[in-house]
Amino acid sequence: MNHSAKQLPARFYRTSGGHEPVRDWLRRLPLADRKTIGRDIKEVEFSWPIGLPLVRPFGRGLWEVRSSLGSGRIARVIFCIDGGEMFLLHGFIKKTQKTPQRDLDLALKRMKGQEQ
Numbered sequence: 001m002n003h004s005a006k007q008l009p010a011r012f013y014r015t016s017g018g019h020e021p022v023r024d025w026l027r028r029l030p031l032a033d034r035k036t037i038g039r040d041i042k043e044v045e046f047s048w049p050i051g052l053p054l055v056r057p058f059g060r061g062l063w064e065v066r067s068s069l070g071s072g073r074i075a076r077v078i079f080c081i082d083g084g085e086m087f088l089l090h091g092f093i094k095k096t097q098k099t100p101q102r103d104l105d106l107a108l109k110r111m112k113g114q115e116q
Contacts, residue, residue, distance in 0.1 A: 005046075007045065008045055008085065010079075010087075013088060021091075022090065025092070026091065033069050037065070037067045037077065037091070040065050041086075041088070044065055052066075054066055058078070062089075063078070065077040069093075074094045075093050076092055076094050076099065076103075078091070078103065087111070089111055090103060090107040090110060
């Protein structure tokens with residue numbers, strides 16, 4: 001990992017009411033899960049551009065950070081890039097092989113709000 005400078009600094013998406021849904025989601029997770037997801041986001045910040053297995057593009061300006069948690073669980077943080085920063089739009093524990101459409105739709109909605 002290149003420790004000299006963040007290539008793509010992470011920012012939390014913030015609603016018009018001042019809430020940060022991804023930060024709130026992370027705070028509800030066990031400490032070990034938060035550390036794993038945080039480490040993976042940090043890797044993206046310092047190593048961008050980066051691809052699989054850590055980052056996968058969804059298209060339409062969305063990307064996902066793919067984190068493997070304990071007990072075979074997996075987490076995803078969907079983000080977009082704007083102004084040289086990654087905006088963390090939505091995070092969830094993945095329970096199916098395919099990312100649910102509602103999770104992608106929510107991230108797209110937040111991305112559109114972020115770009116206004």
